[in-house]
Amino acid sequence: QDKKVLGVALPNLTNPYYVAMKKSFEENGAKQGFEVRVLIADNDDAKQLSQVQTMIQQGVNAVALNCVSSGPCVASVSELNQAKVPVFTINLLPDPAGLKAENLKVEQAVQTDQKAGGVYIGKQLLKDIGADGKAVVGIVGEPTSVAANARDDGFKEALASNPNVKFVALVNGKVEETTSLKVTTEMLQGHPDITVVYSDTEPSALGAIAAIQQLGRDDVKLYAFVDKLGVKHIEDNSILKAGAIQEPAKLAQIQVENIKKFLNGEKLEPIIDSPPLLVNKDNAAETVDKAY
Amino acid sequence: MTDMTQLQPHEGKGIRIPAEAGIAFVLLVVMIAGAIASPNFLTLSNMFVLLLNGAVIGFLCLGQSFVLFTGGIDLSCGSVVAMTCVLAAVFMEYVGLPWPVAAVLVLGFGALAGALNGVIIDKTGVPPFIVTFAMMGVAASVPQIITGAESIRVMDFGYRFIGQFKLFGIPFPVIALAVAVVAAATFIKRTVTGTHIFAVGGNVEAARLAGVNTSRITILVYAISGFCGACGGLIYGSRLMTGYPTAGRGDELFFSIAGAVVGGVSLFGGIGSIWGAMIGATLIATISNLMNVLNVSAYWQPLVIGVIILVGVTFDTMRSSSRLSLPWVALLKRKFSASA
């Protein structure tokens, strides 16, 4: 009997996050007896739509969809609904208002609460400096992505209670080490008073570490979303003080297992939340294995 | 080259193979290979998907070809897609215009942005690369400034027509592109302005001396490119029912140039044809569709597309410089001259 085919649409492979997710999809898919087809949209919404259409052409049995961005992603869901291919969304979800307006159906959403990660990190920072301790914060973000902006919002929200925390700069690290290295150095040059750098993506964090190190700014602390390497840095307790980890592999695993269940006729929860984990120097040693 | 050469050669003997034949043959080979490799590839529905997904690059490549014919380059076409895609949503959602009005307005904006490129290039003598680079920046920033990172959901469902309507199963963007290509090819081949575009690209000084209004031609080709960019913006916007500021800012610019060059258009101006450029764009769209259909690993995709295109163009170049002769060409020739 033919294997069931699972289509996976991911935004890019330049972010190791999605590389980890892709691997997990492939491994867990194989374990559950799926033939897995992964398509990468290169951060292009229209390309993602066309890839979804290609999957429909190929007659996949289910699609796991990680949106490039939420708004345009609704169209992909719409296509899949029309073709009666069950959609499972992961990580970054399509715009709920758009889904509702077009009366579209997503079988199950496995989501990371982007904002929550930012909140955790913000709280940790607050703890580190004290309720009214001083901090001048510069953000290495990705202002052109809604998800990254949500992480920033969470971080700021958590710190809103402290009037002595000032946000002075926001630069675009483009989720990429070299860009982050460049813009972080430049941000620190422009605002020598910065004492805390917050990076909302894992690759940016690595660039920011190198930037702070190479400028010789021992006084600057980094808080960031981190991967395995980042967790090790936290363990070393040098520049990187605390962060949040996401678990792409786990998300993918949950999703694949649930898709299997769905295809076997089981009912599913509409939403599964998988909040990021907070890592600080206390739990870094245990957490390191969970990080991708 | 363009028009008059297509008339019967006066020697009479032998058939003349159009310059586009080589790359068309390559496309055919890729299609056949695709059909053999996957039963899902050469189906009518997948062909429509392929063409629909290639439509925006097709439009950009069409506009880009006009610019390349004159020896210029338009780096801003991708960003114009983004700008017009968001502007259309703004007009409908924030200003409240009905979708056809918004669409027409947006096409005007695209053409205007392009014309502005043309005017600056013509008046200042600054290289097109720089001028359109600046316009690329401007057109990329405008939608981001308007919307931030957010996208604007379009609720006017009539807007779907542009990107999602189908006539006898053929998606509307494909029909629109086909009409545009035929119109463009006719324009280039049959009108005075079409010949003048090639004259400017072939030798701008000579064209000026022969009485060609080079300023008008320059402004016109960039305006056409801007207009084509706006068509792309509307198609993306309507397919996704969203105005989003990253529309058209991926591979589109690059593929619009590559498609034309693959199809025999020279970056130095004065050489090539609309048909060639469109075959080139189709080739790129086909390879990229095929790779997804065959589930080629994302790691390998850049390599595969690069190598196929290199092999294809090398074959084409060698053929036309007759360092290589095709058996079927010789055969055809013999057949025709026998029957003549």
Add this chain to the structure above:
Amino acid sequence: MTDMTQLQPHEGKGIRIPAEAGIAFVLLVVMIAGAIASPNFLTLSNMFVLLLNGAVIGFLCLGQSFVLFTGGIDLSCGSVVAMTCVLAAVFMEYVGLPWPVAAVLVLGFGALAGALNGVIIDKTGVPPFIVTFAMMGVAASVPQIITGAESIRVMDFGYRFIGQFKLFGIPFPVIALAVAVVAAATFIKRTVTGTHIFAVGGNVEAARLAGVNTSRITILVYAISGFCGACGGLIYGSRLMTGYPTAGRGDELFFSIAGAVVGGVSLFGGIGSIWGAMIGATLIATISNLMNVLNVSAYWQPLVIGVIILVGVTFDTMRSSSRLSLPWVALLKRKFSASA
């Protein structure tokens, strides 16, 4: 033979202003504006940061200039950065070579990849755009295939030297770039091959007829560009102590071309200078540094950089076509001719 022409005496008097003066002036203006806008901009440490961050683009622009001088284009330089960056890490971590050996090997690989471009272009006559497009794909895929898109951490700490060592406070990549630029400029100006590079760009057929070995020149310039790409790969790799497959695949390619064009290098070949290209690259690096130092919103950045460059180049073009005259130029001229 007596003087039989009545051509106006070609002015020997007055000073000749180098072609690069215009864009250098623009750079100066941007610097001064930056200094006024932020006290943190025109500091020695920020200048080094600026140059260090611009070093990779500087290297790519240097290599690209050689290619552009001959009328070619190298789209693969950014991908070569990625490939070499990963290869260096592979050589050190997986093969276990000491870092200097790995570095030299990687430089060789870069030059080889470039030379391959050159050989294909020369032998097949396929446009450089297509050949280097294919190489871009290959060089982008190779590291992804090797590492599965993951990055390789380098543990040989000596490797830090390349990207992080400082001599009298000056980062090593900046020193290396400076040496390379001086060597390149001398090479272009003072050697026969340098002249031949411009001859090929000015009119390849004429150069061939004059006895220039055009094949050798073509292969050489692409090899140089590949070599410069490898320098970029080593710098990125060593600064982050990682080999990762996205290195150099952002704006680098684009800025390497834009820098050269801004500095007066023509995409059509035969025009421009190394110094001009380097000033152009510095201008771009400066604007991009300044925008981050001043914390210009990411949404506005493309617009700002585009507009500044357009205004700068327009000024430069108008000046050199003397549609515009600078007060200080007139002054200088008067002064010199008075003292003469």
Add this chain to the structure above:
Amino acid sequence: MSSYKAEGITKSFSGVGVLHGIDFEVRPGTIHGLFGHNGAGKSTLLKILAGAQPQDDGVLTVDGGVVQLASPREALAQGIGCVYQELRLIPNLTVAENLFLGREVTLGGFKCTAEMKNYSKTLLASYGLNIDVTRTVKGLSHPEKQLIEVIANLEGKARFLFLDEPTTALDGNQSTELLAHVRRIALERNIGVVLVSHKLDEVLTVCDEATVLSGGRVVYYAAGTDVSKQAIVDAIVGDAHGKHIAAQREARAVGDVFLRVQGLAGKRLKGADIEARRGEVLGLYGLVGSGRTRFLRTLYGMEPVVAGTIEIAGKPYQPTNPKHAIGSGIAFLTEERKIDGFIPLMSSFQNVVLSTLIKYRRNGFVDIAGARAAAQRTLTSIGTRGRLDAPTKSLSGGNQQKVLLGRIIEQNANLVLLDEPTKGVDIGAKSDIYGIIRRLVDEGRCIVVVSSEEEELVEICDRIAIFQHGYCTTEPKPVGEWSLAKLREAAWAPAAA
């Protein structure tokens, strides 16, 4: 026995035969004149001899040994050099760099720039050229470029040197002197020279041997005192044109003043006062660089007017751009056809009708067949040979010139400005062109001709005016009052202003 010999050379381009088994020989210390109609295959033969193009068949031997020339570089290494018909200087390199291109002087890997500069300076001075050798070639005048290219090759170490129409841009004096140089150098250094030209009189004075090609075959060969001009002319013109008859000149009724220029000055033009009448050919003569080209270009709107007035048919005319000039009934033939003459990749038909396409427009679309037929008619009437539907750049030099003349005829303009109209055109076609000029004039048009060939001016003009140092202030005199000597004398006279 020392010589460069070609035997049984054949060559065809995309199936069309151009050379059909040519035997040809050059001996050191002699000058071999090569003649033939436009498209006869002279340039193609030279390119093959110089290694710039491979022959399809046939052998080349130097000193009895067979040579294979894969590129001009190899030919140069064997002491075989060539000046090609189309100028081959690199526009953005300096004069000195161009002079030494491919054979630079080096020391320890570096160029000896200063040495090459100094040498270039003295060299050019010895040819009477006062040019700053550090300037780029781009800004030089056409004759200067031609001189520099010839000089560069004379200076080389070549044992065999081929010159393809080296004097087309030069005036009578200049070409005589240049050819004298060639003669001297050939003898002094024992070089074998091949000289291609359509200016028979000029060349025959220095030739030792003569060969005429026609349709890719050798139809005439003679050496020493056997060389006869009349036989050469007959061989060139062949049966196609019948006997070459000296043009008949009859008195014409000259009309009223059509073009009136007063004190015209531009950035590079100092002052021109000229009147030309309907039904007259006005010749403009002067030394190279005296401002004739500038005058025509200013009239045509290619260069800005700074002062002065122009009237055409009594109405004031202010040139703005070429399009406007064409609209005002002016047609212009440029001096440098490769720079701003034809569009290289367009077919000859397209090039002919480029300015007049609008005439063939029906309902917004061009009547391609009609335009093509008209172009073909025009080109045939001036004896254009070659594949006219192929890119114009593949035509022979003289035929390219005819394509441009075809455009002028197509334009049907009232005021025709011709800058060196018969440059590179063979003697048969020349008389055809003179015939056309005469026909245009008989129709009551006004024609202004700039030429450096005094014989040409004297043959076709009704009146001739002299340019000096950018000025033209003296009244044109009827052609009867001019002779070749008088023309030169007037051009040399000290400036009037």
